[in-house]
Amino acid sequence: MARGAVVAEPVKQEKQPPRLAQRILSLSIPISIREQLIGDLIEEYYIFQAPERGTVAADLWFWKQTILSTYEYLNKQQGGIIMFTISLFIFVAIIALAMVMGGELGIFIDIPILLITLLPAIAFAIASTGKNTIKASFKYLFSEQSHPGEASVKNAIRFWTVFGNTSVLMGWILFFIALASIGSTLFTDPTHHHVIASSGFVTKSLMYASIAKLLGYVCSQRIERLFSGDNT
Amino acid sequence: MSDKNSHLGEFEHLLLLALMQLGGKSHGTLIRHNLKDLVNRDASIGALYATLERMEKKGYVTSSVGEPTAERGGRAKRYFEVTAEGKKLLKQTKKNLEVMWQGVQLWQNL
Numbered sequence: 001m002a003r004g005a006v007v008a009e010p011v012k013q014e015k016q017p018p019r020l021a022q023r024i025l026s027l028s029i030p031i032s033i034r035e036q037l038i039g040d041l042i043e044e045y046y047i048f049q050a051p052e053r054g055t056v057a058a059d060l061w062f063w064k065q066t067i068l069s070t071y072e073y074l075n076k077q078q079g080g081i082i083m084f085t086i087s088l089f090i091f092v093a094i095i096a097l098a099m100v101m102g103g104e105l106g107i108f109i110d111i112p113i114l115l116i117t118l119l120p121a122i123a124f125a126i127a128s129t130g131k132n133t134i135k136a137s138f139k140y141l142f143s144e145q146s147h148p149g150e151a152s153v154k155n156a157i158r159f160w161t162v163f164g165n166t167s168v169l170m171g172w173i174l175f176f177i178a179l180a181s182i183g184s185t186l187f188t189d190p191t192h193h194h195v196i197a198s199s200g201f202v203t204k205s206l207m208y209a210s211i212a213k214l215l216g217y218v219c220s221q222r223i224e225r226l227f228s229g230d231n232t
Numbered sequence: 233m234s235d236k237n238s239h240l241g242e243f244e245h246l247l248l249l250a251l252m253q254l255g256g257k258s259h260g261t262l263i264r265h266n267l268k269d270l271v272n273r274d275a276s277i278g279a280l281y282a283t284l285e286r287m288e289k290k291g292y293v294t295s296s297v298g299e300p301t302a303e304r305g306g307r308a309k310r311y312f313e314v315t316a317e318g319k320k321l322l323k324q325t326k327k328n329l330e331v332m333w334q335g336v337q338l339w340q341n342l
Contacts, residue, residue, distance in 0.1 A: 029278070033281050033285065033310065035307045035308060036259070036260065036281075036297065036307065036308060036309060036310035037260065037277055037278070037281050037310075038305070038307060039300075039301075039304035039305060039307030039308060039309060040259060040260035040261045040264075040277055040304075040309070041277055042304050042305040042307065043261050043303060043304045044261045044264070044265075046303060047261075047303070048265070064276075065276055065277055065278070068276035068278055068279070069276050069277055069278025069279075069281075070278070071278070072276065072278035072279050072282050073278055073282065076282060
């Protein structure tokens, strides 16, 4: 129903259509057609189903319509969320598989380097958008309901963009630091232990930075697509 | 918009014809009953609305919201109507089907 429309008083009937089913429909059907769709079902319940087939059969019919309609719209609306979640899962699984194939998972996980690479990226992303944006930035990835407002959506997109870009820049800064460090000790350290350690450090930081950049790009693109109106 | 690449799915085709049969503006309950009575198609109201919404985006139907009525629990009706674009596509679909049916003698294959 259009906002602000006058709501007519419902006719008092002895038997109402199942209230739980109506509640489920209210939660699953898009707001743009919710009132009209439920109204059609109630009209058919009172005019055709209950008088012709009895209230038990009419209730069953109402439930059947509720389940089919809910499935129709949840499938349509939540399909993108399911696909996004599956894509993230596959991405993480492939990265983990590549790490296992490259040796063992443990040698690719280095918490201090991960923090050095990602913490500045998170801090800059918050600084450029505001701390309240973090929650919204994650929420919008899994939300296809109503448009939260242009400014809020732009902030969430900016959050993921700054996060990804800063991660990559941090990766390159760490790369140059390691390079300078290797250069200064190359001829003074005959064992080259420092070179080997720095190489591992820079490789991991660039790897984390690339993964963060990819995630930032995918998340910003998803939010942009969801709320730009180009999600047909 | 309809161009030479536009085509109607089977359910879209049936829905547009149901709207034409009912004449003028029709709402979900009547459209559902028309399909059930004439071609024994018991579509869910959700499938019906999803398809009509899709066709509205394509420009084949338009919709408008009526006043809330008491017998519908105080809820309004959404009236659907075929647009000129929708009628043009229906006509083209009919023509295509007639061409494809020419020379087909189904009983020989039964």
